[in-house]
Amino acid sequence: MTDIKTLVRKLLAGKLPQKEMPELWQRHDVTQYMQREWDRCAKPAEDDLLRESRIWERIVARTMPHEKIRRKGGVRTAWLSRSYGAAASIMLAIGAGLTLVNLLWRPAPEIIHTLYSGNQSTEQVALPDGSTLWLGANSSCRYAADFSGRERRVELNGQGFFEVAEDPSRPFVVSSNGIDVTALGTAFEVFSDLGGRHVEAILRNGSVRVSLPGVTKQTFTLSPDQKFTYSADTRKVIVSRVDAQRYTLWHERMSLSFENQPLSVILPRLERWYNCHIDCPEEIATNPRPTRHRSSTDATVCTCVSTKNKKNPKRPAS
Numbered sequence: 001m002t003d004i005k006t007l008v009r010k011l012l013a014g015k016l017p018q019k020e021m022p023e024l025w026q027r028h029d030v031t032q033y034m035q036r037e038w039d040r041c042a043k044p045a046e047d048d049l050l051r052e053s054r055i056w057e058r059i060v061a062r063t064m065p066h067e068k069i070r071r072k073g074g075v076r077t078a079w080l081s082r083s084y085g086a087a088a089s090i091m092l093a094i095g096a097g098l099t100l101v102n103l104l105w106r107p108a109p110e111i112i113h114t115l116y117s118g119n120q121s122t123e124q125v126a127l128p129d130g131s132t133l134w135l136g137a138n139s140s141c142r143y144a145a146d147f148s149g150r151e152r153r154v155e156l157n158g159q160g161f162f163e164v165a166e167d168p169s170r171p172f173v174v175s176s177n178g179i180d181v182t183a184l185g186t187a188f189e190v191f192s193d194l195g196g197r198h199v200e201a202i203l204r205n206g207s208v209r210v211s212l213p214g215v216t217k218q219t220f221t222l223s224p225d226q227k228f229t230y231s232a233d234t235r236k237v238i239v240s241r242v243d244a245q246r247y248t249l250w251h252e253r254m255s256l257s258f259e260n261q262p263l264s265v266i267l268p269r270l271e272r273w274y275n276c277h278i279d280c281p282e283e284i285a286t287n288p289r290p291t292r293h294r295s296s297t298d299a300t301v302c303t304c305v306s307t308k309n310k311k312n313p314k315r316p317a318s
Helices: 004-012 018-026 028-040 048-063 078-105 263-274
Strands: 112-116 123-126 132-135 140-144 152-157 159-163 172-176 179-183 187-192 198-205 208-212 216-222 226-231 236-241 276-279 306-309
Touching: 132 140, 152 159, 152 187, 159 172, 172 187, 179 187, 179 198, 179 226, 198 208, 216 226, 216 236, 263 276
Parallel strands: 152 172
Antiparallel strands: 112 140, 123 132, 132 159, 140 152, 159 187, 172 179, 179 208, 187 198, 198 226, 208 216, 226 236, 276 306
């Protein structure tokens, strides 16, 4: 929270940004003090000029104890007079009813869209800025209805492929399980496993910057055909070179498709596709030997695997 003296100094100097005004109005200590000063000087009678001077001196003494009141011929300078006018406006608003002022300054509620996809299904979504999202199976995302802020932020749980409309003044940010992927205009995929402990970002074209808020201040800039991997269990980051087109074929075919991919890549995606846990011996799952081309509908995807179905979690209403 901003220091109260800093806020009042900005206000009196005419430099308080519009976005900081609600914070000033909501400060309980400000409203209490202003109300007390207003009550002490509530009589609008013949000695208004004297009361005006006393009010101003009290405000300066409380908010700017090291400032001297500048006078010229017994009259404050123009700067002081303008500042008093701003402070008096605050007290007048409080005297007239602080509730009304709060209503006027209260921002309109932000509308948030929440989307879900089901088992073995993908969804194509047009975002408010003209970007396109392909939402993978058993995934969800949240975003503002109008993208009116300084950045275009999407919260993703699961798998999503993004084609981002260019807007250098408003970065496009995807948040997913502890990582932020920032892009200006590009195409990339973000994927997290069912447990949310393993998250990837794969860049198809353009450039993205990946950060880990709360974990490290270091950022990672990806080039096309690079994959960023973070494990919450080991807290390790790996950046590797891959064939990004193979990773992202699912969004073009609207179904899972694997071509020369190891089981360590296939199994987490099958788990999300079918919303189930797959047990596979580690020595097999980590075998670098590539598989032949298989689609998600192939009944012989992995004969070494046993599955444990999970009940679909109850989803809140969007």
